[in-house]
Amino acid sequence: AQSVTQPDIHITVSEGASLELRCNYSYGATPYLFWYVQSPGQGLQLLLKYFSGDTLVQGIKGFEAEFKRSQSSFNLRKPSVHWSDAAEYFCAVALNQAGTALIFGKGTTLSVSS
Amino acid sequence: DVKVTQSSRYLVKRTGEKVFLECVQDMDHENMFWYRQDPGLGLRLIYFSYDVKMKEKGDIPEGYSVSREKKERFSLILESASTNQTSMYLCASSSKTSSIGQFFGPGTRLTVL
Secondary structure, eight states: OOEEEOOOSEEEEETTSOEEEOOEEEOSSOOEEEEEEEOTTOOEEEEEEEOSSOSEEEOGGGOEEEEEGGGTEEEEEESSOOGGGOEEEEEEEESSTTOOSOEEOOOEEEEEEO | OOOEEESOSEEEEOTTOOEEEEEEESSOOSEEEEEEEETTTEEEEEEEESSTTOOEEOSOOTTOEEEEEETTEEEEEESSOOGGGOEEEEEEEEOSSOOSOOEEOOOEEEEEO
């Protein structure tokens, strides 16, 4: 069965430091991969997605993610974190390009210290 | 600006009440979804619909039903609310022809007393 694992439940990063959030998936075919962010009390906002092609994808708010098939990973990165990045981040796998039947990881909460 | 709206941000109901959560999208999307979100469990799919009057069970449909009479509206129904249905409920929509992914509403935090 398909699954998504986010190994880190909670991460604290200093403002201005770099960030990497880990995501591993289990899926037999070529996956469609997403990262979403949820600010407190809000719905989910799509940060970026990977369907095919260049394995390094750029998203909104200065985020990027790299797809590594050999490691079944899709890690999210940002070179310099801002206090406003504090939120919960979800990695997801879709079974098709339209994004139906998304399978979510359990999320990683990011705290930013000053 | 594309939008998914949910009828209430916060809702408090009593055990045994019938509860309706409404979701409306203005993007002419074919697909609509209901998730519940609980701490440590992430998002779990309750039901989804890929067309008017069509519905499919997700991972945790027990205790819930849905209705989709119009393309833009997808309702989640708790026939007899129970305390273990206290949760955050998120609605989402997506286009079956686009690769943009799912758009989410702001969520409804439901408390069942």
